[in-house]
Amino acid sequence: xxxxxxxxxxxxxxxxxxxxxxxxxxxxxxxxxxxxxxxxxxxxxxxxxxxxxxxxxxxxxxxxxxxxxxxxxxxxxxxxxxxxxxxxxxxxxxxxxxxxxxxxxxxxxxxxxxxxxxxxxxxxxxxxxxxxxxxxxxxxxxxxxxxxxxxxxxxxxxxxxxxxxxxxxxxxxxxxxxxxxxxxxxxxxxxxxxxxxxxxxxxxxxxxxxxxxxxxxxxxxxxxxxxxxxxxxxxxxxxxxxxxxxxxxxxxxxxxxxxxxxxxxxxxxxxxxxxxxxxxxxxxxxxxxxxxxxxxxxxxxxxxxxxxxxxxxxxxxxxxx
Numbered sequence: 001x002x003x004x005x006x007x008x009x010x011x012x013x014x015x016x017x018x019x020x021x022x023x024x025x026x027x028x029x030x031x032x033x034x035x036x037x038x039x040x041x042x043x044x045x046x047x048x049x050x051x052x053x054x055x056x057x058x059x060x061x062x063x064x065x066x067x068x069x070x071x072x073x074x075x076x077x078x079x080x081x082x083x084x085x086x087x088x089x090x091x092x093x094x095x096x097x098x099x100x101x102x103x104x105x106x107x108x109x110x111x112x113x114x115x116x117x118x119x120x121x122x123x124x125x126x127x128x129x130x131x132x133x134x135x136x137x138x139x140x141x142x143x144x145x146x147x148x149x150x151x152x153x154x155x156x157x158x159x160x161x162x163x164x165x166x167x168x169x170x171x172x173x174x175x176x177x178x179x180x181x182x183x184x185x186x187x188x189x190x191x192x193x194x195x196x197x198x199x200x201x202x203x204x205x206x207x208x209x210x211x212x213x214x215x216x217x218x219x220x221x222x223x224x225x226x227x228x229x230x231x232x233x234x235x236x237x238x239x240x241x242x243x244x245x246x247x248x249x250x251x252x253x254x255x256x257x258x259x260x261x262x263x264x265x266x267x268x269x270x271x272x273x274x275x276x277x278x279x280x281x282x283x284x285x286x287x288x289x290x291x292x293x294x295x296x297x298x299x300x301x302x303x304x305x306x307x308x309x310x311x312x313x314x315x316x317x318x319x320x321x
Contacts, residue, residue, distance in 0.1 A: 085231040087202055087209035100279045101272050107135035108251055109269025112262050115249050122173035125194030129167040130276055141167050148172050186226055188239035197274040204271055211263040214242040
């Protein structure tokens with residue numbers, strides 16, 4: 001067989017001293033096969049001068065591994081250019097089962113959204129009343145809503161009219177429709193941010209990395225006029241310019257408004273906007289787990305109390321009578 005013949009040739013060359021020469025040169029030998037009849041019988045011999053044939057399968061595997069690694073690297077580079085650089089993983093406090101949103105961060109994030117993001121992006125799924133008890137008091141929300149005018153109607157004369165906003169109104173959109181939004185932004189449409197934290201893969205990390213990911217394009221990459229390089233955006237070129245700068249907003253609670261702090265707070269706000277019921281759902285889940293655990297303990301005790309006498313009783317059979 002091939003393995004047996006290779007071992008014999010290897011031992012012969014080792015004794016003759018030829019093995020050291022071949023190892024020094026690093027050459028892999030070619031196998032010399034017998035006639036077709038011998039090959040059909042399954043017997044293969046190796047030329048005594050070429051003992052390294054038994055290493056040929058390993059060399060093939062090494063070549064295949066290198067080729068596979070190169071192909072994988074090329075595929076990853078292509079995917080990165082198409083889908084954007086994968087965002088790093090950040091430790092968000094509210095993502096664990098027994099944690100809740102930082103309501104102070106939600107309030108600061110709403111402030112960043114109002115002063116920076118609301119100029120182009122909407123949050124159509126949110127109402128002013130959703131902020132009551134989460135980031136603002138009821139009076140603060142009423143005052144905030146009254147600052148806008150909402151078209152309502154028709155009135156008794158069948159005409160539309162404008163009135164001050166109420167907590168039940170949706171948060172205003174910066175544009176009347178998609179066409180107006182595209183016209184104002186050079187053809188790009190700023191998406192609604194209500195569900196952005198759920199609409200993107202790894203939403204929280206993606207939003208945070210995107211807001212802080214603006215940089216100069218590397219050598220060999222050109223970005224056309226009107227776009228900005230951001231490796232975390234699919235394609236690497238985004239129409240939204242860098243919006244966050246240090247001290248770009250002034251927080252009411254005195255928190256230093258660094259660029260990273262603003263990105264963190266608005267990301268937390270968008271995470272809450274996508275799941276306003278998250279804290280209540282977690283609290284309800286804890287209650288249900290506790291209740292089910294208690295029911296399990298009671299059911300186990302009742303089962304043992306009910307069946308223990310039956311399982312431990314002694315049955316005596318009187319075979320004589």
